[in-house]
Amino acid sequence: MESEETTASAAGSTASHKSVTRILSSRGAWVVGILTALTIFFIDQGTKLLVVIKMQIGERIPVIDGLLWWYSIRNSGAAFSLGENATWIFTVIMAFAAATVLYLFRRTRALNWTLALGGLLGGVLGNLFDRLFREPGFGMGHVVDFISVPNFAIFNIADSAICVCMALIVLLNFRGITLLGTRAKSSAKKASALSTHVKTQKISEGE
Secondary structure (H helix, E strand, O other): OHHHHHHHHHHHHHHHOOEOOOEOOHHHHHHHHHHHHHHHHHHHHHHHHHHHHHOOOOOEEEEEOOOEEEEEEEEOOOHHHOOOOOHHHHHHHHHHHHHHHHHHHOOOOEHHHHHHHHHHHHHHHHHHHHHHHOOOOOOOOOEEEEEEOOOOOOEOHHHHHHHHHHHHHHHHHHOOOOOOOEOHHHHHHHHHHHHHHHHHHHHHHHO
């Protein structure tokens, strides 16, 4: 009976560390994450460059009638033009967010987490670049926004990447998938239930 219980405990321990997604090496996670971030960053900055060169501020170009427009504006605040007089605060927040994501890269091995964090980093760096290097000055730059849809804020590629990747991160947390690609919590519950079953069986046989 003791060997059965030991086997069950070992099985539970193995289950608690069972991968539920593709696992990358430490170096692989860095490479995939940074490449994802750079892809988002350059797409974001490339589209903003086109807007700056080809459009006047305030110009609006219909793309899908009634649904989508290119609308060139400069945003000193957050979404919906909130905090327009506190641009430097958003610069500090984005710098802190970028540093946090880079720290998490050191711990992640799961492909889905790596892609989500990489996309988030790319979006954050895209808008941070605007804050640091666009007019009117360093740390106070206005973000180039140009995607306009009905009844919503005007945004850009970086904003889109941030929202999509944050939604993916919420989903991964909801599913209990860790940075290492395991479901430790749910597996621990199963292991506990298995151990309880073995103990109950042992008591029953002893009677």
